[in-house]
Amino acid sequence: MSPSTPGTLITVAPTGAEHAKSDVPNLPVTLDELVATARDCERVGASMIHVHVRGADARPTLDLELLRDTVTALREQTSLVVQLSTGGAVTDPEEDRLRVLDALPDSASCTMGTVNFGDDVFMNRWEFVVELHNRMRERGIVPEYEIFDIGxxxxxxxxxxxxxxxxxxxxxxxxxxGVPGGMPGDAETLVAALRAIPDGATFSATGIGRTTLPVMFAALAAGGHLRVGMEDTISYARGERVKDNAQLVARAAGLARIAQRPPLPAGEVRELLGVSQSNS
Structure with missing residues (x-):
């Protein structure tokens, strides 16, 4: 693993594919809501946005035209590194997940294996993972390798x-x-995972639900970066719902400053991750 960087990459994952708008009314699902959220989050410390899109019915979709429109709008109105999810919803077919890359984001997720996801199964066959990796390289898209279990x-x-x-x-x-079916969200597991990370790699950590804060503290202590957002938790504290994604980003940014690793601006994140300017 590479030495700790002097700052912290904060990724916001504002929407996800799990929560229903009817259950979480403040979830950003339209393009206008997503762009407004992105701008608010950039203002308080985010430098990358991990995007799932929703259709007119507020349900998750991998519609390519909508993905392209989303990438364009986020680039025009923010400086954030734009990362698209290739995971979609757990029921999305592989060909639709691969087609996400045709929207040419700066970055995209590449989940490194199949995992039980609550009551569902998030399928990632080896051949599919290889295809994602290779297609991203052909298009100059930087992958973020999503790790749900140490193996x-x-x-x-x-x-x-x-x-x-x-x-x-x-x-x-x-x-x-902290995903039910994946590795637990605690400091001991994070430290164990770091022993297996490739030399020279950097890492972010995401704590799902009530593991948000323990994972955030452990990641900062270990020299890592952070991902927060309403995709991962809709609770800010015990008995208190999240007001908006910027509230979660602001807390992460404050903790990063306390750790003397303040939020990195997007330009430095592009250099850190090797994001191609041709896609931006």
């Missing part, structure tokens, strides 16, 4: 050994912790 870090090493470095030449992983 998936062994799969990442295999991927890099057999198929080479990603676009941009830098390996960045996101440890997704």
């Amino acid at each position: 998936q870090l062994a799969s990442l090493r295999r991927l890099l050994d057999e198929h080479g470095l990603p676009a941009g030449g830098h390996v960045h992983v996101d440890l997704v912790m």
